[in-house]
Amino acid sequence: MIVYDLFFLLVFPGILFLLCLAFFTEWVDRKFFARIQNRYGPLYTGPSGILQPLADFVKLLSKEDIVPRAADRALFTLVPIFYVTLPLTALFIMPIMGETGLIAFEGDLIFLLFVFGLMTIIIFLAGWSSMSRFSIIGGVRSALQMLSFEIPLGIVLIGPAIAAKSLSISGIVQWQSANAAWGLWLQPIGFVVLLTCLLAELELIPFDIPEADTEIVAGWRTEFSGRKLAMFRLGRDLEVVLCAALAASLFLGGAQPLWLIPPAVVFLVKTIAVVLLFSFIRSLFARFRIDQVIAGMWKYVLPIAIVQIVLIELGVGV
Amino acid sequence: MGYASTIKVPFGPQHPALKEPEHFLFEVDGDTVVNVTLRIGYVHRGLEKGFELETYNHGLYLAERVCGICNIAHTVSYTQVVEELMGVQIPPRARYIRTIVAELERLQSHSLWVGIVAHEAGFDTLFMYVWRDREAIMNLFEELTGGRVLHAINTLGGVRRDITPEWETKLRKGMDSFEERTKDYLRIVNSERTFLKRTSGVGLLSPQDAVKLCAVGPTLRASGVKEDVRADDPYIAYDEIPFNVVTSESGDALARTVVRVEEMMESIGMIRYALDHMPSGTIKVRPPKIAPPGEVLSRAEAPRGELIHFGRSNGSAKPERYKIRSPTLANIPALCKTLIGVHVADIPIILAGIDPCFSCMDRMAIVDRRTGEKREIEK
Numbered sequence: 001m002i003v004y005d006l007f008f009l010l011v012f013p014g015i016l017f018l019l020c021l022a023f024f025t026e027w028v029d030r031k032f033f034a035r036i037q038n039r040y041g042p043l044y045t046g047p048s049g050i051l052q053p054l055a056d057f058v059k060l061l062s063k064e065d066i067v068p069r070a071a072d073r074a075l076f077t078l079v080p081i082f083y084v085t086l087p088l089t090a091l092f093i094m095p096i097m098g099e100t101g102l103i104a105f106e107g108d109l110i111f112l113l114f115v116f117g118l119m120t121i122i123i124f125l126a127g128w129s130s131m132s133r134f135s136i137i138g139g140v141r142s143a144l145q146m147l148s149f150e151i152p153l154g155i156v157l158i159g160p161a162i163a164a165k166s167l168s169i170s171g172i173v174q175w176q177s178a179n180a181a182w183g184l185w186l187q188p189i190g191f192v193v194l195l196t197c198l199l200a201e202l203e204l205i206p207f208d209i210p211e212a213d214t215e216i217v218a219g220w221r222t223e224f225s226g227r228k229l230a231m232f233r234l235g236r237d238l239e240v241v242l243c244a245a246l247a248a249s250l251f252l253g254g255a256q257p258l259w260l261i262p263p264a265v266v267f268l269v270k271t272i273a274v275v276l277l278f279s280f281i282r283s284l285f286a287r288f289r290i291d292q293v294i295a296g297m298w299k300y301v302l303p304i305a306i307v308q309i310v311l312i313e314l315g316v317g318v
Numbered sequence: 319m320g321y322a323s324t325i326k327v328p329f330g331p332q333h334p335a336l337k338e339p340e341h342f343l344f345e346v347d348g349d350t351v352v353n354v355t356l357r358i359g360y361v362h363r364g365l366e367k368g369f370e371l372e373t374y375n376h377g378l379y380l381a382e383r384v385c386g387i388c389n390i391a392h393t394v395s396y397t398q399v400v401e402e403l404m405g406v407q408i409p410p411r412a413r414y415i416r417t418i419v420a421e422l423e424r425l426q427s428h429s430l431w432v433g434i435v436a437h438e439a440g441f442d443t444l445f446m447y448v449w450r451d452r453e454a455i456m457n458l459f460e461e462l463t464g465g466r467v468l469h470a471i472n473t474l475g476g477v478r479r480d481i482t483p484e485w486e487t488k489l490r491k492g493m494d495s496f497e498e499r500t501k502d503y504l505r506i507v508n509s510e511r512t513f514l515k516r517t518s519g520v521g522l523l524s525p526q527d528a529v530k531l532c533a534v535g536p537t538l539r540a541s542g543v544k545e546d547v548r549a550d551d552p553y554i555a556y557d558e559i560p561f562n563v564v565t566s567e568s569g570d571a572l573a574r575t576v577v578r579v580e581e582m583m584e585s586i587g588m589i590r591y592a593l594d595h596m597p598s599g600t601i602k603v604r605p606p607k608i609a610p611p612g613e614v615l616s617r618a619e620a621p622r623g624e625l626i627h628f629g630r631s632n633g634s635a636k637p638e639r640y641k642i643r644s645p646t647l648a649n650i651p652a653l654c655k656t657l658i659g660v661h662v663a664d665i666p667i668i669l670a671g672i673d674p675c676f677s678c679m680d681r682m683a684i685v686d687r688r689t690g691e692k693r694e695i696e697k
Contacts, residue, residue, distance in 0.1 A: 037442065038446055038447060039446060133325065137662070212663065283442075283443045286436070286440050287439060287440025290663065
């Protein structure tokens with residue numbers, strides 16, 4: 001049995017699969033984003049450039065790794081590692097292979113929120129430990145952004161939990177499967193709010209304020225190079241997978257078996273669909289300013305999220 | 319002891335928002351800019367001295383290389399100065415060809431700028447689309463002049479190449495499709511909510527300040543001041559071609575965008591009119607080698623604003639003094655004024671708002687440490 005457990009943990013649906021999925025989503029995102037913009041996107045490495053994210057990763061690994069003299073060396077080194085491990089850990093609770101996640105437990109939704117919070121704190125620490133003006137501004141902006149989207153995100157994640165009477169993601173997926181109802185149909189407002197908050201969490205346009213390249217160079221990532229930058233890029237890809245998987249599981253039914261198609265394939269299709277949705281949205285907008293995001297989140301998104309919960313409590317879409 | 323209430327944020331000389339090296343030092347209180355210090359001179363090339371060392375004919379090549387993106391405005395000004403010094407009248411057809419390429423250049427320069435301001439606002443999709451459509455104009459240029467960026471079409475006494483009927487057909491077709499696209503961009507910049515949020519009311523410049531600080535070009539017109547050298551002091555064939563001077567009242571970053579996009583529409587109309595009313599005849603007269611003593615000041619409306627060339631001849635084959643005042647330099651005081659009190663996040667959009675072309679305006683100050691004497695070298 002331990003062989004199976006190791007296989008699950010390390011290969012499928014564990015680390016190896018998740019890393020491949022992360023690189024694949026980056027390619028999907030880059031290619032789709034480029035095609036929308038009338039560009040080619042990755043083209044040369046592998047068929048249609050599918051290996052480009054991996055090639056970028058390997059290349060960055062071999063590059064010089066510079067630590068600024070003023071940086072807090074220990075923190076500066078630790079932060080990229082945390083940035084990869086946190087979303088990777090959180091992905092284990094996602095039901096991928098079937099309707100139960102690898103380490104699913106009652107309350108893992110709360111754990112996921114905790115991970116999202118930690119990610120932002122890690123980003124803030126990354127900016128802070130760099131001791132560069134651009135990094136600090138980026139880190140502070142990231143923290144400010146968290147203050148704006150955390151509350152609506154938390155509220156809107158409660159919606160499916162109330163409907164399924166379970167605080168575990170696997171429980172919510174099973175409930176959707178048992179009732180043949182997707183969260184998307186039952187709580188459409190919640191899905192829109194969740195997408196908005198996840199875009200802010202992922203720092204995608206129109207919320208890419210913490211790393212706005214024309215304003216503050218690369219924001220909190222400015223001083224990182226070589227292996228550390230590679231880790232950040234991998235962590236970002238894993239975070240995209242995590243967010244897409246979350247939206248797919250809570251609102252699109254997640255890894256349901258569909259006729260003869262195995263649940264893992266269904267899960268993949270849904271996750272990639274959410275990634276495409278992310279790319280599509282981020283190609284449509286200009287970047288907001290941080291004060292506009294905070295005001296908008298508190299003035300509009302939070303009340304909308306509360307309205308969704310009130311609707312559920314009133315028995316609409318349960 | 320205590321902490322300073324402001325932090326200093328440097329922009330440049332190397333910064334992603336600046337395509338050319340200049341140094342802006344922003345004093346920032348929280349998220350608000352309270353002061354800005356500008357240091358220019360990183361790309362000083364000594365061009366004005368270069369004019370004095372070479373003959374009038376050589377000067378043409380230098381004038382072309384003052385600025386890559388508005389090289390036709392510079393050669394038009396240079397040829398005007400030299401032709402006036404020499405007393406040469408260019409043929410009417412040459413005047414029309416110069417006008418057409420000057421307006422084509424305005425189209426490509428403004429569409430480049432729209433792309434850049436979209437990029438500064440984080441709107442990369444618009445950036446990619448505008449630059450894709452700009453390629454059509456570059457190709458038209460290449461076909462007419464042989465060069466995509468530097469065109470070398472203006473020469474002393476006229477133009478080098480004539481417009482063929484085939485090229486004219488292509489140009490008309492290109493203008494038709496470009497007009498469609500430009501209308502689309504006008505709709506996008508006027509209606510896209512996130513773009514409006516970032517540009518509307520940002521970087522306000524009042525008409526009084528704009529005039530007082532000598533702003534020129536679209537920056538001035540976006541503040542509601544109707545001033546355009548093409549209309550006020552017509553040169554080449556602008557006195558025969560009807561067009562509107564586009565202005566906007568609001569004086570913010572959005573107004574600067576809209577003014578430029580609407581100017582593109584005007585330029586398309588002007589190119590069509592010029593093609594319809596093109597006189598026939600020769601395109602070039604032979605200029606003399608030397609110019610009699612005299613001084614000439616020439617104004618032109620470059621895509622970035624009023625461009626001033628000044629030349630003085632002492633009767634030899636080389637100018638005695640040549641001076642260029644490029645529009646970016648004229649807009650710098652207004653830029654520094656608009657930058658005070660804005661959010662840090664708005665800096666790139668406002669910086670891009672004047673369509674800066676730093677290497678054309680660069681100059682340096684030399685301070686003699688022994689005598690404390692200070693003098694400026696321009697260009």
